[in-house]
Amino acid sequence: MTGGDSLPPIARALVGEIEGHLLVAAARAEGRTAAARFTAPFDWLGDARRREVEERFEAEYLTLARTSWQRTAERAGRLRGEYEERYRALRRRLLAGFLLGACAVFGCAGVLVAVLGAGRG
Numbered sequence: 001m002t003g004g005d006s007l008p009p010i011a012r013a014l015v016g017e018i019e020g021h022l023l024v025a026a027a028r029a030e031g032r033t034a035a036a037r038f039t040a041p042f043d044w045l046g047d048a049r050r051r052e053v054e055e056r057f058e059a060e061y062l063t064l065a066r067t068s069w070q071r072t073a074e075r076a077g078r079l080r081g082e083y084e085e086r087y088r089a090l091r092r093r094l095l096a097g098f099l100l101g102a103c104a105v106f107g108c109a110g111v112l113v114a115v116l117g118a119g120r121g
Helices: 009-039 047-121
Strands: none
Touching: 009 047
């Protein structure tokens, strides 16, 4: 995304939709360019057949791009889940370590107070 995590959800959705439209428009343009390059050597094709081949090529190009984007989004979702789980596990370990350390410090302080108090009396 564009780093607009501080935006309200409606604005984030709108930005995401605009980015999606721009991405599709760019893929269509790339597909048209690739189709024109592909059909350029076929000078024996008539204009109508050349346009038909270019349109089919562009459609296939866009289909492949969408499939690739879907796979990427699915993988990103899986990775996000994995990283979130690791982050939660790390937080649990750090909290447990902190609590264990605090208990050790307070335990040692308690023993020290007891020893010093017993030495005076």
